[in-house]
Amino acid sequence: MPEMPDIAAYISALEPRMVGQALEQVRIASAFLLRTAQPPITNAEGHVVRELRRIGKRIAIGLDNDLWLVLHLMIAGRLHWKLPGAKLAGRNQLAAFDFSSGSLVLTEAGTKRRASLHVFGGEDGLRSVDPGGIEIFSRDLDAFRAALTAENRTLKRALTDPRIVSGIGNAYSDEILHAAQLSPITLTHKLKPHEWERLFAATRDTLQLWMDRLRAEAMAKFPEKVTAFRKDMAVHGRYGEPCPRCGEKVQRIRYADNETNYCAQCQTGGKVLADRSLSRLLGADWPRTLDELEALKRH
Numbered sequence: 001m002p003e004m005p006d007i008a009a010y011i012s013a014l015e016p017r018m019v020g021q022a023l024e025q026v027r028i029a030s031a032f033l034l035r036t037a038q039p040p041i042t043n044a045e046g047h048v049v050r051e052l053r054r055i056g057k058r059i060a061i062g063l064d065n066d067l068w069l070v071l072h073l074m075i076a077g078r079l080h081w082k083l084p085g086a087k088l089a090g091r092n093q094l095a096a097f098d099f100s101s102g103s104l105v106l107t108e109a110g111t112k113r114r115a116s117l118h119v120f121g122g123e124d125g126l127r128s129v130d131p132g133g134i135e136i137f138s139r140d141l142d143a144f145r146a147a148l149t150a151e152n153r154t155l156k157r158a159l160t161d162p163r164i165v166s167g168i169g170n171a172y173s174d175e176i177l178h179a180a181q182l183s184p185i186t187l188t189h190k191l192k193p194h195e196w197e198r199l200f201a202a203t204r205d206t207l208q209l210w211m212d213r214l215r216a217e218a219m220a221k222f223p224e225k226v227t228a229f230r231k232d233m234a235v236h237g238r239y240g241e242p243c244p245r246c247g248e249k250v251q252r253i254r255y256a257d258n259e260t261n262y263c264a265q266c267q268t269g270g271k272v273l274a275d276r277s278l279s280r281l282l283g284a285d286w287p288r289t290l291d292e293l294e295a296l297k298r299h
């Protein structure tokens, strides 16, 4: 699922292409995409894009008539920049947003239709899709600790819960916990003061590092290959490969259809715990699917 660095990269690529430009037409090819009935999407047509904003893992497009279009890519949704009027061909091409300089095309791989589009007639509507997690770059350590300890959760779950922290998912939580040298199954109520400092710094540093990297790439070329698995990642998606810090093999915990990667040497005191018991511990703290986790919202 595209997470904060991926969404920031998309926004960096889209801003110079869309802001100040009129959205001429919106073409929707999938009956499942649009989740709001009012205001109608046609109200967007002919209006100039004023700004783009990230809300959690969503991209919000603000128009000069105060209409907001909010896209959530979920796991398999991706954006592409194509020639003006690009044809929507095939079932995976869900929608096109047409500008005179090009078309923003939304695709979704697979057969599940999870990606969504909401239309709001004003900025207030944006709050209804914000899961409520804290923004790591505008809050301090105390606010971070307060958010993560509101419930006693495993670190893996707390970091990826959109109600607790904004914009982090399965990939970057693995990278953050490796950078912080903390176990994914440590409970938030057990964390010591110096570990909180390490986790907070690692969360900011890891996200900043990847935002800088992906934004630089996005400025050079539209991010067509957004993936949760990047070759420069330390542990995520690198099961069995050497840890870049200590050289030991990267481990995994499997549960339902997810996998968490970690280095036993760097994160769990050298202990490779039994996959099954770990998975039970983490699984008890997790919804069965990433979709369910993403659907959580603070009420």
Ligand SMILES: [Zn+2]
Pocket: 243, 244, 245, 246, 247, 248, 263, 264, 265, 266, 267
């Ligand atoms: Zn290691």
